[in-house]
Amino acid sequence: MRMQFGVDEDDAFHERAGQLLSGFAGWLDENELVAEPTSAELLLQYKWLAADGDLADWPLEQVETFLDGWCPRVMTEHRLPLRLVPLTVAVFLEYLDECGLLTAQSPRPSQIRRLCTAYADDYDELESGPVHPVLAEFDTPPDPVRIPGPAQRAESAAQAPIVRDARALAQWCGAKGRQLTKTGNLRLADAKHLATELDTDDLDAPRYARLGRADRLTNLTWVLETAVGAGAVRREDGRLVADERFAGLDDTSAHEDLVLAARDAGALTVSLPGRRRADDGYDLDDGLLEGLLDEDTDLGDIDLDETALDETDDKPVEGDAEQLAIEVLARELAAAGDGAHPSEIVEDLLDDDTGDDSEFPEPADDATPAFLALLRHPDDGMAFDDLVALLDLVLGWNAEFTLAEGAPHWARLLTARLERLGLVRWQDTTMVHDDLLRQEHRSGGRVTLTPGGVACALLVLTAEGLGYPSRPDPAVAQVTEIVDLAGEVPPDEWRRDIDTWHAAQPDPDEAVAAFVTRALAPDQPLVVVLTATSVAAERFGADVVDRLLREHLDGPHRAQVARRLVARGLLDPLTVEPELLLRASVDVLAVTVDTIGTDEWPTLFAREFPPETVDVFDALWRLDHPRLGEVLAEIGGFHPDKRVAKAARKALVRWQSRTGGS
Template sequence: MANSGNGGIFDLGELRNLIDELGSVSGEEREALLAEMAGENDECDCGDCEGEVLSFPPVELAPTAELACAVPAVPLVRDARRLTEWTGARQVTDEGFLSPGDAREAAETLGLSDDRLRLVWIVAVNAGLLRITGAGASPGPGLPADLMDFWDGVVMDVLDRTDEGLTGSAVADEHLTEMLATIYATSDGITYTALVEGMLQAHEIGCEARAPEMRRLREELPGELDTALDLLAYCGLFERTADSVRLTPLGVWAVRQDLLREGHDAPLLSEVASYAELSAVELVEAMLSGEAPSSAPTLWVERRVPEEAARELIKVAASGTAGQRGVIGTVLEEMGPEAEPAVREALAEPSMWRHAAVWLGVRDLEAPVLNEDDGTWLAVDTLATLLHIPDAQEAMGEFEALEAGEELLRLVDEISRSGHPDAIAVLELLGAHHPDATVAKAARKAAMKARSR
């Protein structure tokens, strides 16, 4: 489902499947279909997901002064300063590196491998610790006053080296960004075994690796990853225990900077803590307006008993608008079976029982069977969230299932016969804003039919 940032509940294409199929299936087939509707089995192959905005749990950073004091102690930074002192004023190659003889001497003196020496040199030069001119290399002014900006540049230099073989593991280099983001999202760290399995899965899916390659990697990756983690610990990003890996405080700071640079939602705990104290109505309105970051609902739920939180949300949804039901549906999807009693009570609510039935069904809990009319009603309710979004036309473009085609034209016709109170408003919205002239015309015609009824 396209992420509109305003919490729609279902993918309209999957609702189309519901309309066509849900009334005629039962048992395991029905459960599988419901799971697909809820997105539990979705795997995007569109190739555009690299631009998707991701949301990460809020983090609490160490005090800036404490972080700054830790920068000079990072082994990579320490060695960059040692290399600067050793180099002094010295001739360099046309590529701006030490001559082969000097490089061997530096590596022996500083106790560095050739690969690490090159990384240390790059960091020293890019950070201004060493200056390269036509006359050769010479010491720069030393560490700058803004150590956190300096540290940010060091980490960028490190991450930029993945294309040239940073860690010694092609798989680790290929998926380093994913690995950092995954560990960032797990404040308690991740076990070494889980990290290996996650890297294997990411490589198998993301790179479409075949069975022979995966068999080889299962044997080789643990050792490769062990070496890679040592390098990343040397760079100040990771700290390891006997069986787990986590980001250092400097690593958390640096990864968050990189996530923010890429446009992802990576809030501080202090930025979202206030949302945990809101009432359900206030939270929903903050989400609808776009004021609340996407991580706010998770924190709100964590601070409450799940059943009570679900009941509070459902009360708002039962008497609220489709827009409110949309964002509430997003929050409810974060809850597990412990919220079942409250969701089951929602089966008695006219505007919520279909949503509740789907919620129960995807969790393998007993739920009413939905028919084609119910599917159309859900489709209208999902589209009606656009009526409550400030820029509906822009948000409409993010609903991939609204792309022109026979499927959408059929859905438009069925909406005109729906008993949903927002059916005509949805058709008018499509008629006024859908970029495809055929769809817009069909929606206006369907709205006229619906009004005449």
């Protein structure tokens, strides 16, 4: 049975590995053993790709290399479980030995097991250790991001380059429109004029030296298609004409339409998993690659199929395919080293095609993780290098395409597009010269969402079926939106939002009444009831709120209303049934247990049940309350007064006897 494979024997290796793993899984079930087949698969991959390819011979130094560096790097990069790796290696090699598949020179399974056991603690630490720093913050829910107000969004939209582009295109079309080629492209002279006017493409760049089609101007092309998708201009009877509806839109609405159009047109997706992608986000055309197979081809003078440059061709090449072919070939030649011929590299690229059945991503797959990350930092943004790392980790850009600096290349393109769409500011960058492509590009700096970018990022995420917590501009927020922020944002920020909201209300007294009513709504969680009524008294005046609370004495939260009015001396406790006040006390302590650290419990428990109330526990255990048992247990363990703590423990025993402990 064959057990040794070269790195170029993909099919044979995968067939044999599949047989071994299938047999291993069955052997585990038969012997009722615990292991992780994925770890065994990685072990075989390591042996084939990084070692000698002999699946029957396992020197201890190779097992150690796998456990010490190769496996942790792969597993942590892809966030795979690590804890069972050492055990799986030992068990899998025992399986090979039992099947008679280990060579006589291979160490005995007992030796391998001792080595693997020594790594068990290390892998336990790796399993529980931190993830990559740029992914670590995603382990916690994000704070709601504030939606910018109308004025901020309007100002931001007016400054968005894409809005100016779309309106300039419409104005350029004029009353009669502009003639298009029969394929629907701009005429070359018009395209060159627009590229200069809109500052989309550097016509002096070497890649445009032999410009033969308008749609080779990649930035102008996606700006045009975005404008068409948004309805700023449209193709009609062979002409490009302006649309009156779009002309009547305000800047904010126009901006939102353009961003959604960019999403639908794929301008927010600049690479496709499993497919070759152009720098402008379009597919790499195999016909052009085949045109590079001329044996006399030099990198500086690539012989292309001239029919691809014919502007009247009925089947236009999408995007700047010629430039893509040149850049792909240049980078692959650089990676291959001296002596490689362009035709050999092109043949490799063609052989590596995954076919036309590859799964295409959603319209904003590349931008989605960027939006999710940047919305966590709406004020200060992210370092560009951190954004590059995030996109590479989430999208696997370096693994998708063997370009030098693959992830930075894609991230630069995406960030530049987001900037042109008016969604981000990319500031404090430096210019870096690319000797291979003979051009300069931006790098470094910080990327920050604009006000319009915050609103449109939320819009795009919604279109992608993803929710993101948000909060409105307090000056235009509804009372429900303000009250329901309790516990969702830091307390100081919430108080500032309340003050801004209240100051913007045309009738401040009516606004306070609405605030209290919402705080005491039937569906309101108890923590919001307690927090909102307390903060309302603090911000709007205790006397004002107390007067409003009287109107809710018969409402769904009457226990908390009565408790506050009694504490303030505004309600005679003898007029309130004692059970109602006890219920309110248990409510308060239940919220305390849920939201306050244990170090503060003794003080808060003593405030709610001071020593003189010890006799209350003789009756408290009879109260019908879903949290009573839990509250009594915590009072008995944390109350600073020994008599009260003892009374609580005694009441807990009685409650358990009455209810069976539930």
